[in-house]
Amino acid sequence: xxxxxxxxxxxxxxxxxxxxxxxxxxxxxxxxxxxxxxxxxxxxxxxxxxxxxxxxxxxxxxxxxxxxxxxxxxxxxxxxxxxxxxxxxxxxxxxxxxxxxxxxxxxxxxxxxxxxxxxxxxxxxxxxxxxxxxx
Numbered sequence: 001x002x003x004x005x006x007x008x009x010x011x012x013x014x015x016x017x018x019x020x021x022x023x024x025x026x027x028x029x030x031x032x033x034x035x036x037x038x039x040x041x042x043x044x045x046x047x048x049x050x051x052x053x054x055x056x057x058x059x060x061x062x063x064x065x066x067x068x069x070x071x072x073x074x075x076x077x078x079x080x081x082x083x084x085x086x087x088x089x090x091x092x093x094x095x096x097x098x099x100x101x102x103x104x105x106x107x108x109x110x111x112x113x114x115x116x117x118x119x120x121x122x123x124x125x126x127x128x129x130x131x132x133x134x135x
Contacts, residue, residue, distance in 0.1 A: 001075070006108075006115045011072030013123045024122040031116040034071045038064055038109050045083060046102050049092055058087035076112050079105040 003009070012027065019026035041064040048057035065080035083105060086098055115121055 001108075001111045001115075003115050003118060003120050006073065006075045006112050007121065008072040008074045009121075009123075012121060015071065016122055027122065028116060031071055031073075032113075034067060034073070035109065035113045035116060037067065038073075038076060038112070042102065042106055042109060045105070048087075049098055049102060052092045054087045054090055054092050057092065058084055061087060073112050076105070076108050079108050 012031075015030065016023035016027040041060050044060045045057050045064075048054075048060065061080045061083035065077050065084060068074070068077035068080055079101070082101060086092075086101060092098060
């Protein structure tokens with residue numbers, strides 16, 4: 001996936017600007033913490049699905065949707081919106097495709113983690129990579 005498909009780059013730029021001294025490093029650290037929390041949340045979502053606990057799944061998906069949006073992880077936020085919608089429909093035991101949707105959310109999280117480590121995520125790096133491509 002392209003970095004622009006995973007993140008709201010303007011939000012990432014704003015996060016980096018919050019740290020005038022070490023903006024990109026601190027923003028990357030914050031995003032790594034987010035990714036670790038997102039992994040725990042998706043494990044909780046998976047367990048809730050296995051147990052048929054729609055209310056717990058919905059709560060966790062809603063929380064992860066909010067934090068994903070706050071850090072600019074828009075693709076993961078979209079996955080959480082879909083999971084929250086599924087949980088809102090009620091009976092998880094008969095819900096076709098829920099496990100596949102959860103697995104896809106894990107895949108998106110893995111892509112997000114790779115994006116966090118990517119050189120091109122932060123503004124200074126994007127300018128450098130764009131300039132390098134032009135020559």
